[in-house]
Amino acid sequence: MTFLDYAAAPESRALLTLRSEYGLFINGEFVAGGGAPFATISPATEEHLTSIATATEEDIATAVAAARRAYDTVWSRMPARDRGKYLYRIARLVQERSRELAVAESLDNGKPIKESRDVDIPLVAAWFFSYAGWADKLDYAGLGANPRSLGVAAQIIPWNFPLLMLAWKIAPALATGNTVVLKPAETTSLTALLFAEILQQAELPPGVVNIITGAGATGAALVAHEDVDKVAFTGSTEVGRSIARQVAGTSKRLTLELGGKAANIVFDDAPLDEAIEGIVNGIFFNQGQVCCAGSRLLVQENIHDEVIERLQSRLATLRLGDPLDKNTDIGALNSREQLERITELAAVGEAEGAQRWSSVCDIPTTGFWFAPTIFTGVHTSSRIAREEIFGPVLSVLTFRTTAEAIAKANNTPYGLSAGIWSEKGSRVLAVADALRAGVVWANTFNRFDPTSPFGGYKESGYGREGGRHGLAAYLTASGDNAPLRTAAETQGGVQ
Amino acid sequence: MNHLSVPKTYKLFIGGAFPRSESGRVYRVHSARGIFLANAALASRKDARDAVVSARAAFAGWAGATGYNRGQILYRIAELLEGRRAQFVAEIQDATGVTTVEASAEVDEAINRWIWYAGWTDKYAQVAGNANPVAGPYFNISVPEPMGVVAIAAPQRSALLGLVSVIAPALVSGNTVVVVASEMHPLSAISFAEILATSDVPKGVVNILTGSLSEIAPWLAGHADVNALDLTGAGVIDWVDLEITAAQTLKRVLRPDSGTGSAVPALGRITALTETKTVWHSKSLS
Numbered sequence: 001m002t003f004l005d006y007a008a009a010p011e012s013r014a015l016l017t018l019r020s021e022y023g024l025f026i027n028g029e030f031v032a033g034g035g036a037p038f039a040t041i042s043p044a045t046e047e048h049l050t051s052i053a054t055a056t057e058e059d060i061a062t063a064v065a066a067a068r069r070a071y072d073t074v075w076s077r078m079p080a081r082d083r084g085k086y087l088y089r090i091a092r093l094v095q096e097r098s099r100e101l102a103v104a105e106s107l108d109n110g111k112p113i114k115e116s117r118d119v120d121i122p123l124v125a126a127w128f129f130s131y132a133g134w135a136d137k138l139d140y141a142g143l144g145a146n147p148r149s150l151g152v153a154a155q156i157i158p159w160n161f162p163l164l165m166l167a168w169k170i171a172p173a174l175a176t177g178n179t180v181v182l183k184p185a186e187t188t189s190l191t192a193l194l195f196a197e198i199l200q201q202a203e204l205p206p207g208v209v210n211i212i213t214g215a216g217a218t219g220a221a222l223v224a225h226e227d228v229d230k231v232a233f234t235g236s237t238e239v240g241r242s243i244a245r246q247v248a249g250t251s252k253r254l255t256l257e258l259g260g261k262a263a264n265i266v267f268d269d270a271p272l273d274e275a276i277e278g279i280v281n282g283i284f285f286n287q288g289q290v291c292c293a294g295s296r297l298l299v300q301e302n303i304h305d306e307v308i309e310r311l312q313s314r315l316a317t318l319r320l321g322d323p324l325d326k327n328t329d330i331g332a333l334n335s336r337e338q339l340e341r342i343t344e345l346a347a348v349g350e351a352e353g354a355q356r357w358s359s360v361c362d363i364p365t366t367g368f369w370f371a372p373t374i375f376t377g378v379h380t381s382s383r384i385a386r387e388e389i390f391g392p393v394l395s396v397l398t399f400r401t402t403a404e405a406i407a408k409a410n411n412t413p414y415g416l417s418a419g420i421w422s423e424k425g426s427r428v429l430a431v432a433d434a435l436r437a438g439v440v441w442a443n444t445f446n447r448f449d450p451t452s453p454f455g456g457y458k459e460s461g462y463g464r465e466g467g468r469h470g471l472a473a474y475l476t477a478s479g480d481n482a483p484l485r486t487a488a489e490t491q492g493g494v495q
Numbered sequence: 496m497n498h499l500s501v502p503k504t505y506k507l508f509i510g511g512a513f514p515r516s517e518s519g520r521v522y523r524v525h526s527a528r529g530i531f532l533a534n535a536a537l538a539s540r541k542d543a544r545d546a547v548v549s550a551r552a553a554f555a556g557w558a559g560a561t562g563y564n565r566g567q568i569l570y571r572i573a574e575l576l577e578g579r580r581a582q583f584v585a586e587i588q589d590a591t592g593v594t595t596v597e598a599s600a601e602v603d604e605a606i607n608r609w610i611w612y613a614g615w616t617d618k619y620a621q622v623a624g625n626a627n628p629v630a631g632p633y634f635n636i637s638v639p640e641p642m643g644v645v646a647i648a649a650p651q652r653s654a655l656l657g658l659v660s661v662i663a664p665a666l667v668s669g670n671t672v673v674v675v676a677s678e679m680h681p682l683s684a685i686s687f688a689e690i691l692a693t694s695d696v697p698k699g700v701v702n703i704l705t706g707s708l709s710e711i712a713p714w715l716a717g718h719a720d721v722n723a724l725d726l727t728g729a730g731v732i733d734w735v736d737l738e739i740t741a742a743q744t745l746k747r748v749l750r751p752d753s754g755t756g757s758a759v760p761a762l763g764r765i766t767a768l769t770e771t772k773t774v775w776h777s778k779s780l781s
């Protein structure tokens with residue numbers, strides 16, 4: 001037994017009571033879905049957790065109609081401060097039930113309980129609490145006095161931070177007076193459905209938030225619904241493109257938060273102790289299933305060997321295993337599909353000539369797991385340097401000059417995030433200016449806050465979530481008379 | 496004593512030069528009364544691509560200039576526009592058939608708008624950005640930055656004011672521009688290019704194409720090195736396909752303008768062509 005061997009310390013599942021099946025949450029009530037239900041499993045053990053309904057087009061129409069009715073009759077007419085009070089209620093209920101939600105999230109997603117308990121769920125509460133206060137202060141959102149809400153928002157979220165992404169979507173939408181139809185990811189619907197119970201406890205008026213479940217086709221049908229005014233999507237760049245095509249020519253407003261291939265730049269004057277922790281956090285947080293993950297490590301050439309050595313010895317101390325164990329650092333990947341994609345891309349990395357190093361750890365016999373992996377000797381043209389792997393795989397490249405670091409960092413169609421490690425303030429600020437990325441972390445990485453805008457440049461999508469800027473995605477200036485017109489309105493008329 | 500007039504040859508404006516269309520094509524431009532005014536260049540796909548290359552090459556320098564510097568350069572354009580006001584009044588009258596009073600008013604408004612936008616260069620970031628009070632020991636700030644190369648469809652009905660109203664807001668933050676001038680009234684756009692060419696605007700910052708919007712716009716909408724597509728003046732063509740094409744590279748798309756197509760001046764026109772960058776930095780006493 002080494003100092004790394006700990007007795008198991010599993011979080012209790014007793015405070016989580018799951019029903020055997022979950023319906024759709026429409027107009028304040030759970031109703032049966034018209035499609036074939038599907039199972040949701042624990043990716044760590046592949047055990048069946050519960051059965052989830054599939055929404056059909058008719059179900060979607062019912063949900064959108066409920067959202068429209070709630071918008072017209074209740075939510076858009078309610079005093080702004082009362083909207084805020086509902087959001088405060090929700091924030092408090094999330095805090096009260098936070099351990100239950102954390103257990104559910106780790107069970108359903110596979111992420112370590114210390115992340116769901118200490119990062120995801122606290123941020124969910126913070127997001128609702130922070131945006132609650134915005135509800136009656138929208139004159140200060142930066143769009144002039146009396147900005148208007150848009151109407152019904154269709155929101156589609158991914159599986160990597162299920163409840164947190166729900167909060168990023170629902171909190172600003174409700175604070176600004178919109179109503180919502182939200183579709184969680186197929187593999188991680190559970191916490192959204194528990195959240196629906198919280199909405200009932202908060203006595204949120206029926207129809208203000210509707211949660212429909214299903215796979216990609218359900219999401220596409222929701223985006224296509226003609227009575228939707230706003231679409232907000234977080235997920236892959238490929239699906240983002242198809243949504244952008246879908247809403248083209250309509251009056252729907254669109255924000256997209258898509259993929260990334262962030263550079264994490266380490267200069268030779270970096271505070272190395274912090275940098276090593278930051279690199280590890282940057283790519284192995286949530287098993288690397290993070291759109292803003294620091295997946296391309298750019299190390300100044302003269303410290304390359306030292307950094308790699310220290311990274312490897314640090315990674316050797318990470319514990320991979322039961323997500324519900326409080327000692328676990330690396331949990332399970334979310335799905336078999338995800339595991340297969342990561343495995344395939346890692347094989348490509350080897351085939352393209354990069355050197356692979358994987359942490360030695362016992363891989364459980366059931367579930368979906370991938371040991372923390374580092375590729376060195378990666379070229380800028382390698383697929384593992386260009387494509388989003390969305391897993392615990394770090395590609396290491398080197399640079400000599402600051403200009404080279406900037407050029408390599410920006411050499412990607414993505415532009416979501418980036419990291420800089422250096423003790424020289426003037427260089428940090430100049431490099432931050434030069435990086436074409438929406439979020440730049442200097443001497444830190446993967447920090448999130450409800451007051452801090454998040455979102456990408458280029459093919460990482462458009463629009464911002466978080467902070468004052470996040471309000472703009474759900475508002476229009478009161479003087480704005482339909483700046484976004486439909487094809488039917490503009491065709492044929494000479495301007 | 497009779498003076499036989501010397502008509503101007505109208506060409507494209509790409510990379511600070513005035514080339515003919517590489518296709519060798521021209522089209523006839525008529526006055527409101529149907530009188531032949533000039534042959535304008537009918538820009539091709541190759542011209543559009545050349546313009547994007549020029550705009551991309553100019554981006555780093557223009558975006559990297561200080562707001563104060565961009566403000567002075569843009570202000571200087573208004574000075575030159577003022578000096579040529581008689582020429583533009585005459586051109587607008589010829590092109591659109593309005594009265595002298597109306598044409599003068601359009602030039603006045605174009606100058607005023609240009610100055611209004613020029614004044615924003617060192618201010619928009621202060622209004623559109625802010626510090627973020629995050630719950631932790633971090634300095635955190637959000638600032639708007641230019642998107643890059645912006646392709647613009649200028650309003651169709653206007654000879655000068657529409658063009659000015661869509662170019663200026665893109666330039667404020669440091670974007671570079673490829674603009675397709677009004678198909679019907681392209682001549683003032685090229686005269687305006689003469690002002691740009693003799694001002695201190697670096698070459699390639701503004702590139703002006705004349706010709707068929709429906710022919711050129713799809714190349715710009717699909718070009719991977721164009722970051723944003725401003726369709727303000729594209730309501731007259733099948734712009735939905737342009738938005739669909741732009742989705743392939745996830746370009747930011749500003750849908751056609753409502754109402755008169757006069758592209759009312761607004762801070763929103765500037766910020767719509769910016770990205771918000773958020774920078775975190777750890778804080779520590781040690």
